[in-house]
Amino acid sequence: MSDEEVASSASEGEDLGRWADLFGLERPPEPEQDEPKKRRGFLSRMRESLAKPRQGLAPQLASMFSDRPVGPDDWDDLEDALIGADCGLETTEEIVNYLRSEAGAGRIVMGPDLAKALWKTVGERMSPEPPTITLDGAPTVIMVAGVNGSGKTTTIGKIAYRLSQLDQRVVIGAADTFRAAAIEQLQTWAERGDAELVRQAPGADPGAVAFDAVAAGKARGADVVLVDTAGRLQTEHNLMDELKKVAGVMGKVDPAAPHETLLVLDATTGQNGISQARLFGEAVPLSGVVLTKLDGAARGGIALAIRSQLGVPVVLAGTGERVEDLQPFDARAYAQAIFSPDDQ
Amino acid sequence: MFDALGDRLHGVFSGLSGRGKLSADDIDLAMREIRRALLEADVSLPVVKQVTNAISERAKGAEVLGSLKPEEQVVTIVNEELTRLMGETNVGLAMASKPPTIILAAGLQGSGKTTFCAKLARHLQKQGRAPLMVACDVQRPAAADQLEVLGRQIDAPVYRGDGKDPVKIASQGVKEAGKAGKDVVIVDTAGRTSVDEEMMAQLVDIRDAVDPTSVLLVLDAMTGQTAVDVASAFSDAVDFDGVVLTKLDGDARGGAALSVRAVTGAPIIFIGTGEKIDALEAFHPDRMASRILGRGDLQSLMEKAQETVEIEDPKDLQRRIKDGNLTLEDFLDQMRQVKKMGPISQLLGMVPGFKSATRGKDIQVDEDKLGRVEAIIQSMTPEERRRPDMINGSRRRRIAMGSGTSVQEVNQLLSQFKQMRKLMKQIGKGAIPAGLAEGLAGGQQLTHP
Numbered sequence: 001m002s003d004e005e006v007a008s009s010a011s012e013g014e015d016l017g018r019w020a021d022l023f024g025l026e027r028p029p030e031p032e033q034d035e036p037k038k039r040r041g042f043l044s045r046m047r048e049s050l051a052k053p054r055q056g057l058a059p060q061l062a063s064m065f066s067d068r069p070v071g072p073d074d075w076d077d078l079e080d081a082l083i084g085a086d087c088g089l090e091t092t093e094e095i096v097n098y099l100r101s102e103a104g105a106g107r108i109v110m111g112p113d114l115a116k117a118l119w120k121t122v123g124e125r126m127s128p129e130p131p132t133i134t135l136d137g138a139p140t141v142i143m144v145a146g147v148n149g150s151g152k153t154t155t156i157g158k159i160a161y162r163l164s165q166l167d168q169r170v171v172i173g174a175a176d177t178f179r180a181a182a183i184e185q186l187q188t189w190a191e192r193g194d195a196e197l198v199r200q201a202p203g204a205d206p207g208a209v210a211f212d213a214v215a216a217g218k219a220r221g222a223d224v225v226l227v228d229t230a231g232r233l234q235t236e237h238n239l240m241d242e243l244k245k246v247a248g249v250m251g252k253v254d255p256a257a258p259h260e261t262l263l264v265l266d267a268t269t270g271q272n273g274i275s276q277a278r279l280f281g282e283a284v285p286l287s288g289v290v291l292t293k294l295d296g297a298a299r300g301g302i303a304l305a306i307r308s309q310l311g312v313p314v315v316l317a318g319t320g321e322r323v324e325d326l327q328p329f330d331a332r333a334y335a336q337a338i339f340s341p342d343d344q
Numbered sequence: 345m346f347d348a349l350g351d352r353l354h355g356v357f358s359g360l361s362g363r364g365k366l367s368a369d370d371i372d373l374a375m376r377e378i379r380r381a382l383l384e385a386d387v388s389l390p391v392v393k394q395v396t397n398a399i400s401e402r403a404k405g406a407e408v409l410g411s412l413k414p415e416e417q418v419v420t421i422v423n424e425e426l427t428r429l430m431g432e433t434n435v436g437l438a439m440a441s442k443p444p445t446i447i448l449a450a451g452l453q454g455s456g457k458t459t460f461c462a463k464l465a466r467h468l469q470k471q472g473r474a475p476l477m478v479a480c481d482v483q484r485p486a487a488a489d490q491l492e493v494l495g496r497q498i499d500a501p502v503y504r505g506d507g508k509d510p511v512k513i514a515s516q517g518v519k520e521a522g523k524a525g526k527d528v529v530i531v532d533t534a535g536r537t538s539v540d541e542e543m544m545a546q547l548v549d550i551r552d553a554v555d556p557t558s559v560l561l562v563l564d565a566m567t568g569q570t571a572v573d574v575a576s577a578f579s580d581a582v583d584f585d586g587v588v589l590t591k592l593d594g595d596a597r598g599g600a601a602l603s604v605r606a607v608t609g610a611p612i613i614f615i616g617t618g619e620k621i622d623a624l625e626a627f628h629p630d631r632m633a634s635r636i637l638g639r640g641d642l643q644s645l646m647e648k649a650q651e652t653v654e655i656e657d658p659k660d661l662q663r664r665i666k667d668g669n670l671t672l673e674d675f676l677d678q679m680r681q682v683k684k685m686g687p688i689s690q691l692l693g694m695v696p697g698f699k700s701a702t703r704g705k706d707i708q709v710d711e712d713k714l715g716r717v718e719a720i721i722q723s724m725t726p727e728e729r730r731r732p733d734m735i736n737g738s739r740r741r742r743i744a745m746g747s748g749t750s751v752q753e754v755n756q757l758l759s760q761f762k763q764m765r766k767l768m769k770q771i772g773k774g775a776i777p778a779g780l781a782e783g784l785a786g787g788q789q790l791t792h793p
Contacts, residue, residue, distance in 0.1 A: 084389050086568035089380060148591065148619075149454025149564065178619075180493035184486035202493075233594035266454060270386035270568020272596040293453060296537035297573035320537075321453075321483075 015324055018042075019162045022315075022328040023135050028166065043333035045319050062341035065115040070103055074114070085299035085338055086270050091308045095121060115339070122335035126307050131288060131315040131329055133260055139171070139217040141225045141250055141257035143210075144290070145243060145280055146264035148231030151292035151318065153182060155264050156226045157189025158318075158326040168223040170195035173213025175206040175246055178230040186228055192323070196220070206230065206242065207249040214253040227258065234279035247284045260287040262315060267293045267300035277306045288315030291329070295320045299338045352377045353415035366414060371403050374418050385636045387599035388572040391606045399425050423633050429602060430629035435586065435611035440557040443527040446518060448554065450547055450582060451562035452574060453535030456590035456616060458487060460562050461532045462494035463616065463624040468528050469498065476526040477502045478517030480510040480550060483534035483543075491532055498621055501526070510534065510546060515553040531556070544581045551582050559584040560613065563600060565592045571600035572607050579608045589627065590616035601632050668769035672729040675761060676721045679714060719747035720757055732758055 013030035020027045060077040064070070075096055082092040099117055102108045108117050133142070142159070144152045153176065160170045172195050176182040183199050190197040198213040210227050217225035229246060232239035250257040261284045265273055280286060289307075291300045291314050303314045314329040353374055366374075375396050382392045402421050439445045447464065449457045458481065465475040477495055479488035479502055488504050495502040503520045505513035514531050521529045533550060536543035551559060561584040563571065578584055587604050592615045601612055612627040664670055721729060723746035728735050735743070735758060744751045 080389055083383060084569050086570070089383055147566070147594070149456055151454060179490070180497075181486040181489035184489045185484070188485035233591060235593070235595045266564070266566075268452065268564070268568060268570045268574070269566050270571075270596075270599070271384055272386070272566040272594065273568075275595050293537065296452070296540070297570045297577075299570070302568060 012324065015327065016162070016165055018328045020166055022131060023133055023163070023166065023168075025135070025166050025168070042317075042327050042330040043337055045325070045327070059341075061115075061339060065111045065341050068111055070108060070111060070114050074111075075100060078114075078118070081339060082301065085301035086273075086305075087301035088271055088274070088305040091125075091301075091305040094308065095125075115341075118339055119332060119335040122304060122339070123332035126304055126331035126334065127313045127329065128331075131313060133287075133315065135168070135223060137254065137256055137259045139169075139214075139222040139225045140259045141214055141217070141227065141254065142260045142262065143227045143229065143247060143250070143258035143284070144262050144264060145229050145284065146231060146290075147233055147266075147276055148179075150231065150264040150266045150269075151290075152176070152231065152264045153185050153189065153228055154321075155262075155290050155292060155316070155318065155326065156186065156228050157193060158323050159316075160189065160193035160195040160226055161323050162193075162326075163224055164194045169221065171213055171217040171220065171222040171225045172197050173210050173225060173227040174199040175209040175213070176228045176230040177202055177204045177206050177209060182228070182230070195226075196222075207246050210246045211249045211253060214250045214257055218253060225257075234276050240279065240283040243280075244283050258284075261285065262288050262290050263312070264290045264292055265300075265303065265306075267291050267298035267303075268296075269302050271302065271305075273302035273306060274309060277310050277312055281310060281312065286312050288313055290314075290316045290318070290326075292318040292326075294318060295325075300334075301338070352381065353418055366403060366418075368404070370414070371400055374403065374415075375400050378418075378422055381637065382599060382602075385597035385599035385638075386566075386568050386571070386603075387636065388569050388603035388607075390572060391603045394606060395425060395429065395602070398429075419637070423630075423637065426602060426633035426636060427630045430605050430632055431611050432629055434626045434628050435613055436626070437613055438558050438585070444518065444521050444529050445527065445558075446529045446531065446554050446556040448531045448533065448551055448556040448559045448582075449562055449588075450533050450559060450578060450584065451535060452537060452564070453484075455535065455562045455564045457481075457535060457562045458490050458494070458532050460560075460588055460590060460614075460616060460624070461491065461530045462498060462500075463621055464614070465495070465500045465528075465530055466498045466621050467614075467624050469500065473528050474526045475500055475528040475530055476517065476521040476524065478514055478520075478529060478531045479504045479507075480513050480517075481532055481534040482507055482510050482513075487532070487534070494621065511549045511553050514550045518554050529554070544577070547582055558586055560586050560588050561604070561610070562588045562590060563604060565589045565598040565600060565615075566594065566596040567600040571603040575604040575608050575610075579610070584608070584610055586611055586613040588612070588614045588616065592616060593618045593623065597636050597638065598632060599636055601627075602636060668765050670765050670768055672721050672724065672732055672761060673726070675764075676718065676729070679718065683714065716747070716749055716753065717757055720744075720749055720754055723747040732761060 013028075017027040017030065061081055064074045064077050078099070079092055079096050082095060083089065087095070095118070098121060099108060099114065102117055108114050144156055146152050156172060160172055163170045170193065172186060172190050174183045174186045174197060176186075177200065180202070183202060187197055187199075196216070198209065198216050200209050200212070206229065213227055214225050227246070227250070229243060232243065234240065247258055247261070263277060263280050263286050265276065269276070277286065277289070289303055289312055291303050294300050294317055300317075307313055314331070316326055317329045317334065318326040378399060379392055379396050382395060383389070387395070399422055402425065403418055437447070449461050451457050461477055465477055468475050477491055477500060479491045481487035488502075488507060492502045492504070501524065503513070503517040505516050507513070510533065517531065518529050531550065531554060533547055534543060536547065559582050561575065561578050563574065567574065587610055589598060589601055589612055592598060604610070605612060615625050615627050617623045617625055664674065720743060723743045724735070728739065740751050740754045744754050
């Protein structure tokens with residue numbers, strides 16, 4: 001991804017503005033653009049990147065949402081659609097029961113009412129307010145954790161890129177010292193994002209790297225320190241203890257660090273996502289979820305279950321590999337995109 | 345969070361008196377619970393429908409046999425049906441009759457392809473083969489570096505080519521293997537999303553360029569409902585021959601295994617069970633069925649024990665256990681052996697009934713505490729270890745000082761050890777608690793109060 005390509009993206013100004021909002025920074029002046037292109041936001045990008053599911057959720061949704069009275073069969077179809085999006089049984093039943101009661105009270109009569117009510121309730125359940133990450137630390141330390149292969153390193157690279165576009169000085173700590181070549185991968189991202197990388201040799205103590213990164217960030221007057229950690233399955237108690245230790249060591253430089261801890265969650269994850277959020281949250285308090293790989297057929301409904309059951313909201317969502325594909329999360333647009341009958 | 349299916353069905357059938365055929369209503373109720381259990385294990389919805397239909401058909405005609413509880417019988421049917429759907433027996437990796445054997449690994453981003461390639465290379469090395477790995481992932485930064493680092497760890501060569509054109513790298517890699525006298529070529533490819541047509545086309549090009557013996561789909565065991573879409577997309581594009589299920593060392597129930605097999609018919613060949621490069625195992629459908637149903641996996645536990653535990657003189661140890669003469673030395677030795685098998689919490693998860701017996705409670709074994717116990721025993725003299733009864737107050741104080749623990753901890757260990765010795769003696773005499781014995785034999789009774 002070259003800088004020219006990023007700049008040529010039609011919605012670049014709007015994208016960056018949304019990132020500025022996320023971090024409570026001033027929106028950069030927007031380049032002159034044609035009106036229609038400017039509106040290309042989260043929703044259209046999600047629609048674009050989501051494939052039509054093969055197992056036929058779309059026809060069911062199309063029929064459910066069509067301009068006719070909602071019938072008894074629709075509730076089963078709705079349940080299937082929610083389960084098919086990985087929302088899990090508990091959350092699915094909650095939503096179906098709620099919508100049924102709304103229909104019972106006469107507030108949902110026709111298909112389009114059902115569609116609107118579904119999008120609204122899913123959006124509200126996921127996050128009633130737009131997400132924010134306040135940059136009030138000196139520097140603000142953001143730690144990124146998650147299971148193997150969820151996309152932590154890529155996420156850090158993309159956040160660093162956006163922050164540097166917003167004139168923030170960024171230091172990245174390569175505390176994934178375990179996975180082969182993780183440091184090299186991060187190096188590439190640091191260069192793209194114009195961030196400083198604090199690293200040690202592979203196999204080094206991750207706590208020491210995190211400590212160095214926060215100390216370096218402080219010494220160099222950085223605005224944000226992003227700390228990458230090794231992927232680990234949440235059931236590995238020793239590795240979860242290590243994560244606790246990494247967080248604790250940073251607290252020695254700044255008692256408030258890490259200010260934010262983000263759990264990176266692959267959108268293809270099924271019900272195991274609950275276990276991930278619960279056990280990672282027990283090790284280090286989570287401030288939010290980064291939902292990655294919301295492309296292809298993945299609906300990421302497990303994030304809704306996580307928000308409902310554990311209260312951790314989605315902060316960022318990734319719809320693809322390009323740097324502009326990671327976006328501050330828009331719950332309402334998300335709901336509309338994953339339960340949309342007209343995605344082609 | 346997950347109750348074993350047997351427990352739930354027990355609830356459904358608890359009102360059922362008398363024997364004879366299950367009524368249609370009973371079966372409907374049972375099917376609802378089975379559906380829930382399968383969905384919670386991430387089996388894809390269309391596959392759940394298919395499976396519950398098959399189970400329901402079988403259950404309708406089934407007599408409830410005198411000795412079995414209805415829920416046990418239904419669980420047996422479910423288990424058999426899941427096992428059948430996953431292919432009954434383990435399928436091995438096909439080798440070319442004329443070398444080299446070429447294996448192409450494909451899958452979504454982050455499913456674990458690169459790690460799998462190295463694990464497979466290691467696995468084949470152990471069988472006396474000489475693998476060459478080819479790094480065709482030019483997309484992800486440093487992917488080739490990762491493969492190379494892993495290759496160095498196991499002393500297997502990696503071909504990187506120009507690092508630009510994956511199709512060219514693949515075909516040159518195969519030539520390279522011929523020159524270097526390697527009999528297996530393992531081709532790592534870039535991760536992709538199922539809808540990325542460009543990347544999918546590239547995968548097809550690589551396949552056509554190297555004509556692989558097997559194309560393997562690498563799939564994350566934590567995959568949810570998407571598994572069906574992913575499997576059919578890859579099946580349509582490259583028609584894979586087998587599946588590798590990764591990250592099964594966690595607590596994912598792995599319903600994706602069932603979905604993929606049901607939709608594509610391709611067998612699951614390997615499972616990835618850990619971060620270590622040796623953590624690759626053959627797939628066993630019956631064990632997977634148990635896992636999906638939350639029934640534990642005693643067989644894998646036994647195998648793990650046989651692989652890692654070395655007992656110098658098992659007969660002698662058995663005799664001492666029977667006579668109640670177990671020493672603290674034996675205890676320390678056992679503890680170390682168990683620790684070698686992996687995290688204790690993981691081992692406990694394999695014991696049938698354990699998950700449901702402890703349902704809701706997060707049982708965590710404090711591995712630190714085990715370290716303290718080890719320190720206490722090590723601070724004892726050999727004589728004290730053999731005859732713990734001789735450890736009096738002043739000896740306890742010395743041991744506590746020496747191990748950096750407290751007298752209370754030493755006391756606690758000694759009294760626990762005494763109890764254990766008593767229990768062992770009872771077991772040795774054949775007075776095994778009934779529930780435990782049945783639990784070990786059938787994996788059922790332990791879950792019922």
